[in-house]
Amino acid sequence: MAKYSAKMMGKEVGDAGVYAEPHTMQGKKVDAATVLPVQTGASRINEMNPSVGGLSKGNYPAAKTTGIETRGNGAATKGRIARGPMA
Numbered sequence: 001m002a003k004y005s006a007k008m009m010g011k012e013v014g015d016a017g018v019y020a021e022p023h024t025m026q027g028k029k030v031d032a033a034t035v036l037p038v039q040t041g042a043s044r045i046n047e048m049n050p051s052v053g054g055l056s057k058g059n060y061p062a063a064k065t066t067g068i069e070t071r072g073n074g075a076a077t078k079g080r081i082a083r084g085p086m087a
Contacts, residue, residue, distance in 0.1 A: 007013070022030040049059050067083040 024030055045057075046059075049057050051057070064081075064083070067081040068086075069080050070082045073080045
């Protein structure tokens with residue numbers, strides 16, 4: 001006979017698979033295909049930006065160009081464009 005409970009001092013301990021099979025909130029069984037929908041093949045690499053030895057595919061998002069240029073920056077090194085509410 002299989003052991004379905006591993007209670008110790010009134011609480012379940014150990015692997016949850018012993019006392020609760022994987023299920024959804026509606027009580028249906030779960031399989032890996034419904035939990036992790038994963039793209040495979042060449043279409044997946046279009047979304048990734050792999051790099052090897054300092055060389056990358058280079059699919060970075062475009063630089064932001066909106067906003068207003070602020071005054072009094074002097075020798076600014078991190079940007080002069082302000083975005084957002086400036087009241």
